[in-house]
Amino acid sequence: MGEGGMTWRSPRLLRTSVPWRGWLYVATGAPLGLVTLAVTLVLTGLGVLLSPVAVGLAMLVSVGLAGLPVGAVERRRLRLLGDAVAPSPHRPLPRVDVRSWVRTRLRETVTWRELGYTMLLATGLWPLDYVTAAVPLVLLVFVASPLLYALFAGPGGLVVLGVDLPTPGSALISAAVAAPLLVLSAYLVAAVSALHAALARMLLVSNETDDRVMELVRSSGRMLDAFDAERRRIERDLHDGTQQRLVALAVMLDMARMRAGDTPELAEMLTRAHGEATTTLAELRELVQGIHPHVLTERGLPAAVAELVTRSPLTVDVRMRIAGRLPSAVESTAFFAVSEALSNIAKHADADRAWVDGRTNGSVLTVEIGDTGRGGVDPAKGSGVRGLADRVAAVGGRVKLSSPRGGPTVLCVEIPCGPEGR
């Protein structure tokens, strides 16, 4: 429960913004609930009527998903009460087709919690909000009744909201009764808005243990900078030394082979030696690439991931919103994570597509790698995920994994990359 719930009983309540914020919250909640009720009734009715045709079924499914937009609006509305912006508890599914989006959403428990909230809002909550929002307004009118009397009273007195005020005295009495009630209504508004918000937080805001989001490792190791520098050095040594010599060797063997044309036995040996040299070269190239990809060094993470994806047997959608370069240990850790995750997906997930979504948010780089495969990844069973988590932990980052049976699997890697994160 947030601060609103703690303060609504405080005697200092009136000096805070809580009643005002609370009133805005219930006053907007009422029409929202009413509209929700109307829309769900219409969709359900039409859906049942049209259920013999596909459109009707789609409408019924959309009723099941009605909690999604309501949840999104309500999470934002909580800001009226001073809450921080709550992130969507849904799994990210960028650019996948509608069918798999619907399937995933219907399998998430949070979708059903949102639907539950929507039903509460459409039935009990909005009338409560409505009454709560109306009470202070009504009382305010009565507090103003002497003024209204002075302005508008006819020969028979004045009728204010159905209450007969025949004399100026009765108007003064009604104001005297209404004024303390108006003050009390501030507590009512604060209490009801706190109750409503508590329900909304409970049902709509993720507490990360749900949907089996596992935080694998949290550590503050700082060793990876050294490892990273070492990898670069090895890559460079191999590239500038060994690889060049091997190419030269292969060229010389090839020329020797061409000149040995008249001694078939020698030509045969040289052909084999040449073959060995070229195979070794190809293997060495793969090895060097694996140690530290040069595209990463030269062009940064988005380019390196784009390049990596062309090597993957999967169809991978890549979205990278990363401006400029990040610290090299961050880039290479993130690259390693993506590379490892994609190769795990290719090996085990039984997926036909995957996605990579990377973004920097202030001082944190977040990269999500997901697939449409069968899910059920268990980090305890010694999959590559464990090693990945260790490596991410070494730069002070963390890895979260969501992989319900039936999929989809989403691996979320967060690495601090700002000045304070390093």
Place this chain on the structure above:
Amino acid sequence: MRIVLAEDSGLLRESLVSLLSHFGHDVLAAVGTAAELITVVRRDRPDVVVTDVRMPPGFTNEGLRAAIQLRGDHPTLPVLVLSQHTDTESLTELLATGGAGVGYLLKDRVANGERFVAAVREVAGGGTVIDQDIVRRLIAHRRDPLGELSNREMDVLRLMAEGHSNAGIGQALVISEVTVSKHIGAVFAKLGLHADDAGHRRVLAVLAYLRGQTR
């Protein structure tokens, strides 16, 4: 052919010089830095330039930058770039300098002397040579508009990108040259390349999917 060669590893540079000489070509200059490369090309006006990507002083992509700069000065100067990596972005940059007379090969390819020299000759003659590894990977990951191409047409496009002539493609796929031309016609039609683009349609076809790939 009159060739200028840029390669920073001395041993490999000597090997390449003797390889090219072995096939009867004239290496005007063999240099070890990108700056020297630009100087000697301006002085000697070779038929073709062969350059490594990673060169001193920064050991990043100085060779490629020099190649692109030289192509900017002399758009028809044939350039063959040798790279240790199948970096599609570099390739696209290089091809964007104008299409014909460019090559991009993995450095290992020089180990096969005959094919390497054939590639140099192809580039010197205004052809385009792209490393088979890159082409294969790009084609494997291609979707629209190449999705409309049949497997056979894909094979033809791949071989075309690798710099083979129609006869060479026919040989590789064991089909007649006439059939090859028909397939190529179909590829051009499906990629929306018209006859008035003349001789560069082969290059444009390759570019079409490289661009699609890197978006």
